[in-house]
Amino acid sequence: MAKDYFVHESSYIDENVRIGKGTKIWFFCHVNKNAEIGEGCNIGQNVYVDKNVKIGNKVKIQNNVSVYEDVILEDEVFCGPSCVFTNVVNPRSHIERKNEYKETRVKKRASIGANATIVCGNTIGEGAFIGAGAVVTKDVPDFALVVGNPAKQIGWMCDCGVRLDFKNNEAQCSNCGSHFIMVDGKVQKRK
Helix, strand or coil: CCCCCEECCCCEECCCCEECCCCEECCCCEECCCCEECCCCEECCCCEECCCCEECCCCEECCCCEECCCEEECCCCEECCCCEECCCCCCECCECCHHHCCCEEECCCCEECCCCEECCCCEECCCCEECCCCEECCCECCCEEEECCCCEEEEEECCCCCEECCECCEEECCCCCCEEEEECCEEEECC
């Protein structure tokens, strides 16, 4: 039976892995048992996907990223080169803490810049944008733009990747025309 996805011959896929139609897994990757990767994903060189990880549809994971157990990547998430996910807050080599793993969720259409670090137990909001090299130590709101170490919010982003300019609690994307409103300090995309 022909596969409807691509895996480079240098990559290793464990048993009981679900890979969606049109997904491409490139050089030197390892996908661990019981992982789920959605349709139309692009998994770059030297990516590690841990056991039981769930990756949505149309996710792009650039080179040298490890997606550890209890990390959830929703649809259309972008993970830049060498971005880092953690899974334990206080790791020590001489103390096993697998029972202390914390869930990290990256909501749909969020982007994580190159070399950013996402400390476990946090949620990256829908359409949020994490700048290159940022260190995320707390939840990031939907459509927020955060940069620095520790990451601080400096603005808002459309999920097409353009910075938003709010006036009277409303903004319209200059690129795609999407409309946003701010209610009680939270941004929502108008349907």
